[in-house]
Each structure stands twice: as structure tokens, then as C-alpha cells.
Amino acid sequence: MSVPSFQALSTDQVSIEEINRRPIKITSVLIAHQLVLIPLYFFLPFWIFVFNSTVLSLVYLSQVKNKFNLIKGLKVILTLVAVAGVFASFHRLAGRDAGVSLIAIMYGLKIIEIESKRDVYILMLLGFFLLLATFLFSSSALIAIYQFIPVLAILYALQSIHRIDDGNSYRSTGVVSNRITFFNSSSRYLFSQLVKYLMLALPIMIVLFLFFPRLSGPIWKMPGNKNATSGISETMTPGAISSLHLSDEIAFRAKFYGDEPTGSEFYWRTLVLDTFDGLTWTHVNNVISDNWAKERNSPFQKIKTIEKIKSNQSTDLSTDTNRNYRYEIALEATQQNWLTFLDKPSRVISIAKVLNDASVSTTRKLFARIKYRAESQTGLSFNKVLQSRSLYTSLPKGYNPRSMSWAKKEREKSKTDEQFIQSILKKIHQEEYFYTLSPPVMDENTVDSFLFDEQKGFCEHYAGTLVFLARAVNIPARVVIGYQGAEKNLLSDYWIVRHSNAHAWTEIWFAGKGWVRVDPTAAIAKHRIEEQLLTDYAQRGNLFESFEFDSINVGDIPFSKQFEFWLDQLDSGWNNWFLEYNLILQKQLMTSLGLDKLSREQIALLSLLAIIVFMLFINMNWRFKKGKTSILFIAIRLLNKKLSKYNIKIQSNHGFDEFLSHLKLGNTHPINDSSQVKLSQKSIRRLETLLQFYLSIRYSQNNCSIEEQKAFYARVKKLKLSRSAK
Amino acid sequence: MQIADRIVLDQRSTYILPTKAGFLLILIILLMMIASTNYQNNLAFLLTFLICSIGIVSIVFTFKNLQGLAFELGKNQSVFAGEQLNFNFHVSSQSGSPHLGIAVGFDKKSLFYLDLLSSEGKLYNKKTFILSVKVEKRGWYSAPKIVTTSCFPFGLLKVWSWFKFKSPVLIYPQPIEPEESVINRIANDDGDSNNRTANEETEYDGITAYKIGDPISRVDWKATAKEQGMYIKSFTSMTVNESAFSWDDFSNVEYELRLSYLCYLVLNANDQKKMFSLSLPGLFVSKDSGENHLIKCLANLALFKLDELL
Known part of the structure; x- marks a missing residue:
């Protein structure tokens, strides 16, 4: 007989008040916070990175290392500084870049007040946002x-x-030991759980x-961001630019079905500049193509024919072949309305609006x-009948008088308009005209100073000058902006066009021929092109006559280039398979799955149902795993069956250890009057060892493995009980 | 609500709702959805759906953090009415996986938390919760229903369940020292001597180990703090005698107070290692000594005419 004596209870429980008193463990929060911000720094001004890092180190030193306390007004001061900084960088606070900069800084500052x-x-x-x-x-x-990584x-x-x-340890109130608990084993367990989630x-x-049903189109229109992307712009001011940077960013990729163009055919047309105010060329004409306007009313035809294809009609200046190309273009975001095509398109997609200068625009940016x-x-010659002739021959009065008179004189010498244009090209080729990306800045009469004084410039100068000279003698002419050249991904079958391929050329209207492409830049003699540009422009093919585009074998290209191609192929695949997924493709997928008859609500409901089923599956899976203890339960059932002969039951509401102690004590607790044990001492000892074995495996390191459970089952099976002699 | 002495939580009685943080996440997901739609950006969509999915998956895992937990009533020592009962019970993982951030309490405001996983990554078999409660009445004390709650892993959702332990704890009457005036002077030597000893016991005699039934007021906290286990200040009396305590000793006293007096006397006699007997109407505990005898007496006092008197 013994009476349980008082034992001081030990517990690890922590009251809610104490938890609220604990200092927040800030280290993992700070790490997550920085991981979120890191990718943004690549796209935002550098000072934002410096600013946020300063805030981080201040917070780290004060909160984690307890070196000093931050003054109270600091956050307000830093916020004002940040807002001023963003405004200084972008001259506004709205728009994508300024907006995200502001958000990034505010987010960076948020850690001050954790x-x-x-x-x-x-x-x-x-x-997450x-x-x-x-x-x-x-x-x-x-x-x-x-x-x-930041999500994790x-x-x-x-x-x-x-x-x-x-x-x-939080016991001592003064000192907070902030032992970093990363990657001790419990942290590792929690981390593995996260990966599982x-x-x-x-x-x-x-x-x-x-x-998930998607809504189409932008919900609100974002202000366009002109300084965000390099590449082509919608205006052209040749004299104002003193230095042009070539950006290697990809403008678009093109894949041809069937024939691929060669050499000089790689003129990708984007937009036409038709109006000159003396300094800047702009796009004014917005007249929609007649053919396109006619055909847009036919509801079943998705692809519009804008120019009836007639064979053998052209006697072009630049090319004598007249081949038809079918292709697909994946155009990167331009923030503009223009679509790019190989030369003039004969068929385009239905969402686009085709203008009568053969440029194609979309309704949304x-x-x-x-x-x-x-x-x-x-x-293909185009617009045999010239519409709005005055638009293409008008020039602002009073500008570039020298060029005007030179053009008039030169026209008198030539028999035809074609000969006149040829003579200008000859002048560019034979005289000291240079191609450079860092031309001198030119003043008011930009054409004059380029043509007669500086004689240095890039495509925009040459194109602008040629159109000016043509218009000076009443020949309809216009500047075309687009891309020239392309680089084939030798590992795949598509072509890459970069922003550095951006180009400007001209189109001149000749009676009987229509609009003909003339590229004055191509007329420059090769030896007057800056050495370095030739390498940069290698992919432009034979823009400069004598520079040949060699076809190279994959084996010949250097590894770095191969890697570049490979990376781009990956990127392109990523684009094709993933980034392209949209409303239309979603609809196609639904159709192919036979779900197209369902309404949006029904599909949403179905998705929800699928998710619920999946979650039930996760839960089931867990229960199944729990089933690994089931041998144990079978064993216990068997044990209970054996014990039932002696009126003993291992009650489910008693722990085994408690049962054991009852067994040992022979039920002597004064207020407990459960069944009497009639087992022999020997049996009790056997039962005791068995139950001890159970407890040992139940809480073992292996967490009750199948082997251990089987061993327990075997023991239960072998267990022999007998009644006590008394 | 489950009522038993061993409770394994399952889906049936478990409830779940988003927390404030959960609602904030929903708001942020909506914002992300609007932004993704506005820019028609597939990666943004994908991220939005990923966060959404994590939210959905966390429903299962928050739920699972409570499911498979086993609560088991601990060995609750009887205390005297008016004292704090440290109501204890054990929590263990029936599912074999660690459970973290589990809270229990008699209401949702005063909660106590613990982890079934140590910071070193050890999975505990069993941990003990103690909920202190002041018990006012003698007799069987049933602890009120207990809420267990958790918002692990991300605090986006809160899951909770109520349960109640079936077995009550025996509460002894509050020991009150009887005043001289109330005691019936029956010709009873034992009674007399008892009263005498009660007054005499003033001599401090060092400390002895705490035994069940010792009044908490006499616990030598200094000694307890220094060493393992609990000690009480012990007082020896000069006279060692036998006592017989009876319900009729205090005929003019209210019944509950009589039980309190008897409780005090019984404890006192036991302290002095005396033999004593207890007689209550319809019940007699014969003369004996020792802890079991004490517990028997105390239990009888605690349960005496429970229905009629209380």
C-alpha cells in the first residue's frame, strides 16, 4: 500500500501574455524581406538599393544587435526623403516605374516598426504583392x-x-538571447514541411x-512609360541625338513556315513617319486601309487580306524576287500600338487595324x-494609286534652304525620279559620308548641316535627309521605322531580332510602281563605317553591300554563343509554352476537354470541387500513413480479447502507463473502484513487460516502425495469462 | 464535444476559421488578381494562384495540427477547498508527427501554449499542461470544458476544439482552526487533549517532507526552493496522544464549518503522528494513523452528505 506523494509538476507551457511579451524574432523576417526585394533592385534606380540596405543595417544593428535605439521620428524623415527621391528620379509618383519604386521603398522602410x-x-x-x-x-x-525562394x-x-x-531563453527580462535557430534539426524539419506544403x-x-476564369484586358489603363524601353520610338529627331546606345534586348522573335527570307529581305516594318516639322518626324496619317476596311465586315474570315497578291508585278529597286513568306512573330511588350511585319504584310491578324501606309496598329498598347x-x-509594290499625295510631299517652309536648292538642281539633271534618287545614293556612296553612332548635334537646319557640313550620322540622318530631298522636288516620300536584319538561333528554327537592329529607311513613291523601299544607309561605303559597328551589326546581314552574311555551322560557333542560343531557346520555349497562355488558349483547352459548354460559374465550381477532392486526398493520404500503426491496434484488440476473460479491459481513456501502475498497485486508489484483478502474479509480470515493451516502441526513435509493431503483435500472440491461485 | 479522460481529436468536433491575418491574405490575393488581370501577366497569375494554393493547403495543415492530438487527464492531487488546483493533463501526439503551437485554456482568452517538438528537433512523447483554477467547494470537482486551439503553421487560420475531462477531482473541505468557545466540552479525554495539543503546537521543529494533506500555508517555501521537492515547517507538540474526532464535537456550528473544523483537527493529528478516529453520522473510521488513514478520513469528510449539504 502506498499513497502517491506530491510531485512538483513540470510544464513547458507558456502563457499567452508571456508570448506577447516576447520580443519578435526578427532575423528570419528580415531575411525574407530582403529576398523579396532583391529581384526588384535590377529594375529600379540604384539608389533605392542603397537606401533600403541602409535601413536594413540600421534595423539590424538596433533590433538584433541592440547597439542603439532608433529615434522615433526616423521613419517619417526617411519616408519624406524617399518620396522626394522617387520624385527626383521619375518627375512623378504614378506610373509603373515610379509606383513600384515608391512601393519598394515603403516596403523597405516597413521593417523599422516591427x-x-x-x-x-x-x-x-x-x-507576396x-x-x-x-x-x-x-x-x-x-x-x-x-x-x-522568397515565397519559402x-x-x-x-x-x-x-x-x-x-x-x-526569455526568462531574464533584460537580455534577449537571439540565437539564430536556422538549420538546427527542428528548423530543418519545419523547412522540409514547407517544401511539402x-x-x-x-x-x-x-x-x-x-x-480559373479570367477577365480580359486591362481593368484600368496604365500611363505608358516611354523611357522604360529602348528600341524604336514613335518620333524621330535626327539632329538631337548625340549618342545612340545599342541595346541587346530582344525586340521579337520570328519563325518562318516554309521559305525563309535571305539577306536584304530582312526589313521589318513597324511604322511610318510622314510629317516633318523641321526638326522632328512624326506619324500623322491614320487612314485605314480600304481593303482591310472592306473585309473587316465579313464575320467568318479571321485573317484579312489587305492587298490582293498579284504575281510578277514588281520591278523593284531593291529586290527582284517576289517571294511569299508565312511567319509567326512573338513581339515583346513595346508600350506602343504598333505591330511589326516583314516588309509589308499581305495578311494580318484580325485584332489589328491596318492603315493605308501598310503599318498595323492595335487598339490597345x-x-x-x-x-x-x-x-x-x-x-511587293503597294498603293499604285497614291492617296493623300500632299501629305507625303509637304515640307515646313524656310528650313534647310541649301538642300532645297541642291535637290532642285539635281532633279533638273536627272531624267526620271528614279534617277534622281539614284544620284543621291551615289553621292552618299562616293563622297565622304560616315556612319557613326555618336554624331555631332546639329542645329536648326539639320538636313543642311548633315548633308553639307558634318556628313556623319546614323540611319535616321540618312533616311530623314533622303525623304527631305525627295519631297523638295515633289516626289512623295516617307520615313519607315522598323528593324533590319535578324540572327538565326542556330540551335533552333527561329530568328532573333534585337533592339539594336532598330533601323530607319525610306519609301519613295514612283508613278506606276507605287511605294518602293530605298535604304540610303546601305549606300554608305563600307570603309566609312566605324570598325566596331561592323561587328556589332554582324547580324544585319548585307546591309552594307560588301559585308556578307556567312552561313555558319553550329560546330563553328563559339561555345559562348552556343550557350547564348541555348539560353534564348529556353526563353523562347518558356514564352511559347507558358507566357502565351491566355483567354483564347484557355478556351481552346476547355474545348478540347469538352468543357466549353460550361459557364464561367460552373467552371469555377468545378475547379473548386477538384481542389476539395485533392485536399481530401491529402488528408486521406495522411490517414493512410497513420494506418501504419494499425498493426498495433490489431495487437491491442487481441490483447483486450485475452484480458476480457479476467474482466480486465485496457480502457481507451486510460494511458497504458496508468493502466500499468494500476495493475501494479492492485487498484488501491481509495476512490477508484474498478474491477478486481484476478490474475496471477506471474501473469501480471508478463503483462507488465509486454506493456512496457509497448510503451518503449510507441515513443521510440523510429516512431513505431512496422518491425516494432510486428514484434509487439507476436508478443501479444504468445502471451499466456492465468488466474491467480487465490 | 468529447467528454472522456483520454481524448483524441478528430475532424468531427474541430472548427476552423480565418484569422485577421488570413483575411489580410485574402485581400492581398484579390489585389494580386486585379494586378495580374490588368497587366495580363501570366507569371503574375501564376504567383497569385500559388499564394492562393498555399492558403488552401494551409487549411489542411492547420487542421492536421490539432487532429491526432491526444489529451489525457493527469493524476490530479486532491486539494483543500479555497486553494488553487493545478489541474494538469498530458498532451501527446497520436499521429506520430510533431504538433506545434498548441494552446489550451478554459476560455479563448487565457491560453497556454507549447510545442511537441523541441528546438533541437526531438519529438516529445508527452507534455503536461497545467491550468490553475481556484476551487471553492468540497466534493467532486469537474474541470470546466477546455478549448484547444492552434494557428500553426502560418497563422492564417485558427482551428479549435472543445473537450471535457470526465473524471472529477476530489476536493477536501477547507481546514479551519476551531475556536475554543465552539467546542462542546464532552467528557472526552481525547477531545480535550486534542484541543490542548492544538494550542500547544508552537514549537518549530525544522522541516519535514511534504505529505498529502499538509496545509499549504505551512509549506516552507525557502526550503522548497533550495532543494528538490516540497517541505513544510513542522511543529512538534509535547504530548503524544490518541484522539477521537466526532461530528458531535461542534453541535452549535453550521454543518460545513463543522467539516472544516474536523478537517483541521484530522490534519493536525496526523502532523503530530497521533492515532485518531473519526465519527460522522452513519459513518465511523476507526482509530489508526498514517497517510492512508488520513486520506480515508479526508475523503469521507469531502464526500459527507454531499447532496444534502451543498
């Missing part, structure tokens, strides 16, 4: 993959603030991505990449 769990939640959950902001700048696969870091930070036993989230994400198919016939 005092409660609430602040951590706001900071971490806003982080910041991650999205990065995608407004880049759709690169690498960034997309990277974004999983945010989840880890959220998880770690919910841990009670985090290895830190993420893996389970991925299928749901894919279902939502594929089937292109904020995202767009992919479209088209057909072109290079060298």
Missing part, C-alpha cells in the same frame, strides 16, 4: 524560379513566429492557372508580349 506579430503579418503578406511587382518588369524564367522564406518566417519552443500547393496552382501570324510578300 513591434508585434501583426506587423510581421503585414510585412510578410505584403511581400511585391513579388508580383517584379513580374511587371521581367518575365524571365530565371526570375520566376527565383521567386520560389516568407512562409518560414510566418511559421517561425508561431513556434513556442524556439530554443531562446509547396509541393502540394503546386497541383492546385496548375488547376487554378488552367481553369502592348503591355505584354504578343504573338501573331502573318504573311508578307517582299518587294
